[in-house]
Amino acid sequence: MSGEDRQSQLAREHKERQARRAAEQSAKAKRNTFIGAGVAVVVVAGGIYAATTLVGGETKAPVAAKSTPSASPSTSAPAVLPTETPTKKAGPVTCTYKRGPQDVPIKYVGMPGRKPNMKLSKMTITTNHGDIVIDVDPAATPCSVNSMAFLAKKGFYENTKCHRLAMPETEGVHILQCGDPKAKADGKNPTDGQGTAGYAIPDENIGVIPYSRGVVMLTQPAGATNQSSSQFAISLSDENAQIQDPYTVLGVVTSGLEIIDKVAADGVIVNKDDAMTGQGATAPKNPIIIKKVTLR
Numbered sequence: 001m002s003g004e005d006r007q008s009q010l011a012r013e014h015k016e017r018q019a020r021r022a023a024e025q026s027a028k029a030k031r032n033t034f035i036g037a038g039v040a041v042v043v044v045a046g047g048i049y050a051a052t053t054l055v056g057g058e059t060k061a062p063v064a065a066k067s068t069p070s071a072s073p074s075t076s077a078p079a080v081l082p083t084e085t086p087t088k089k090a091g092p093v094t095c096t097y098k099r100g101p102q103d104v105p106i107k108y109v110g111m112p113g114r115k116p117n118m119k120l121s122k123m124t125i126t127t128n129h130g131d132i133v134i135d136v137d138p139a140a141t142p143c144s145v146n147s148m149a150f151l152a153k154k155g156f157y158e159n160t161k162c163h164r165l166a167m168p169e170t171e172g173v174h175i176l177q178c179g180d181p182k183a184k185a186d187g188k189n190p191t192d193g194q195g196t197a198g199y200a201i202p203d204e205n206i207g208v209i210p211y212s213r214g215v216v217m218l219t220q221p222a223g224a225t226n227q228s229s230s231q232f233a234i235s236l237s238d239e240n241a242q243i244q245d246p247y248t249v250l251g252v253v254t255s256g257l258e259i260i261d262k263v264a265a266d267g268v269i270v271n272k273d274d275a276m277t278g279q280g281a282t283a284p285k286n287p288i289i290i291k292k293v294t295l296r
Contacts, residue, residue, distance in 0.1 A: 093118065095143035100200040100229055105191050107181035107230075108198035109154040116146035123148060123251060125157075125178075126292040129263065132234070132256030134216050136295070141204040144218055144228070144248050145295070151197060151230055152293040161185035162288040163192040165268050170282060173240050176260050177219065178290060179231035185283040187269035192283070196229035203228070205249045210241030214257060217247035236260060263288055 094114045100106075118138045123145075125132040138145045151157060163183035168174045180195035201218065203226050211217055215235045218228035228248055236257070268282035 093138075093142045095146055095202070097143070097147070097199045097201060098226075100196050100198060100227065102198070105180070105182035105195040106198040107156060107195065109151065109156055111199055112143075112147045112150035116142040117149060118142065120145055120149060120295050123152075123293065123295045125256075125290055126294070127259065128287070128289040128291065129259045130256060132259060133254050134251040135254050136251035140208075141248055141250060144201055144204050144250050147197075147201050147230075148232075148250070148293070149295040152295055155292075156181060156197060156230060157290045157293040160290050161283075162290070163283055165264060165282055165284040167264070167268060167282060168237065168239070173243060174237035174264075175233045175235055175240065176264075176284075176288065177231060177233040178288070179219075179229075181230065185269075185287060187271045187283055189271070192271065193231075196231070199229060200226055201228040201248070202226050203246060203248055206246045209249060211235045211243050211247065211249075212238045212241045214253040215240075216250045216253060218250055219247060234260065236264065260288070 093116055095112065095116055096114065097111050116138055120136060120138055123134040123136050125134070136145045136148070157179065160178065160181055161183055162176055162178035163180050163185045164175070164177040166173050166175045166177070177193070180193055181197070182195040183189065183192040185192060209215065213235055217233050217235070219231045219233050220227040220229075222245065225246065232250060233247075234253060234257075263284050263286045266284070266286040269285050270282055
């Protein structure tokens with residue numbers, strides 16, 4: 001090989017290395033938005049069915065994907081927030097909320113203010129089994145955090161029951177879903193999972209990270225956008241990372257997941273008349289009752 005050919009080859013290799021580094025840095029930056037690289041994604045063969053009960057009274061159709069959760073809950077550590085906070089939007093943030101569907105069970109306590117508190121960082125859900133603590137970040141989801149803070153101050157969640165404990169062996173995902181103010185979680189109420197706060201929240205932080213264990217998301221009807229309200233779900237398995245539906249990621253559980261794991265081990269109540277799936281919703285047999293929600 002001549003000297004000129006060797007120089008050309010070295011130049012090409014150098015350019016290729018630069019391109020690879022740029023691609024890796026771009027991917028890393030996206031992963032570190034709101035939730036860091038501690039999120040674990042487990043890929044297995046088969047098919048997943050995203051069967052979470054959602055707001056708005058619509059049926060949640062199975063969503064096919066290319067992986068299947070195992071029949072046992074994941075015991076890996078929850079996702080963690082990154083060491084770097086996402087860059088905040090330039091200028092003041094204002095939120096606009098719209099009235100949601102009125103043909104579903106509603107507990108209306110008013111509309112949140114337009115100016116979010118950008119200093120909030122922790123949400124604590126006090127239950128009859130203990131506290132579940134969640135890291136939130138208004139820099140990533142200002143209007144969603146603002147809504148949760150508003151509802152918490154209004155006592156919206158007090159004495160409500162978490163109405164769905166989806167198990168991987170029956171529903172293909174492993175989540176706990178709460179926030180329906182009218183839910184009875186008794187295996188008999190056909191409207192469990194349809195209740196809202198009477199208004200809708202704009203989508204935020206969509207498609208940034210997978211719904212791995214510990215991730216908390218706001219739920220909305222299948223195929224809908226900007227229709228989240230008071231309901232939220234806590235992911236109990238890394239294998240939920242395969243869910244493709246667009247849910248706003250509210251935050252990450254930092255303590256209290258073991259509470260839900262213990263309740264899940266006690267089993268579920270099947271509601272065969274559930275209107276959301278047509279196949280029966282599964283409420284915790286050992287009820288999880290929210291006593292209070294606080295943000296600080």
